[in-house]
Amino acid sequence: SNGIVKIVYTGQVYSHEQNPSNLFLALQKMGNDKEKVRIYFYGRHLEFAQQLAISYNVSHLIEIHESVSHKESLSLQAGSDILLLLPGQSPAWKGVYTGKLFEYLGAKRPILCIGNTDGVAAHLIRERRAGVVLNEPEQIRLQLQQWINKKNGNGEIPFLSSEVGKGFTRKEQTQKLMEFFE
Secondary structure (H helix, E strand, O other): OOOOEEEEEEOOOOOOOOOOHHHHHHHHOOHHHHHHEEEEEEOOOOHHHHHHHHHOOOHHHEEEEOOOOHHHHHHHHHOOOEEEEOOOOOHHHOOOOOHHHHHHHHHOOOEEEEOOOOOHHHHHHHHOOOEEEEOOHHHHHHHHHHHHHHHHHOOOOOOOOOOOOOOOOHHHHHHHHHHHHO
């Protein structure tokens, strides 16, 4: 896998709310090492992300794709190194767990959560040790660097423990409902 850290985002980006700027800024500060990072966005309304990437001169590291089926999106998540989560910044988002977060937990890949560092999503990621919640470009840069070193050291970024999504997978939720109805 040629030492490239593959970051995947599935879903849409609501411009002013979910903003990947600090990630692009972090990449911009990385010198040549940024060439070892690729970010794949799958979804609708991603022109905003594309425009931002261009303005930070990192658009060659970003790939924008159309929406994919739910099944394909789960498989892309599982095949990534890192999953990108962009919870919205405004207070309205503080109490929002997106369905995507639960899918991400199910994929057991480390999550890079950028944006709202004190909403429920951020708390859950910290509590479950499911990844990192960062907003400072410099901290994001250091974290990316760590992942690059790991990927180029022993060739992989380990999966999270299977405990990480316990209770949150669709299967478990369905199971709970079944038990309830029985």
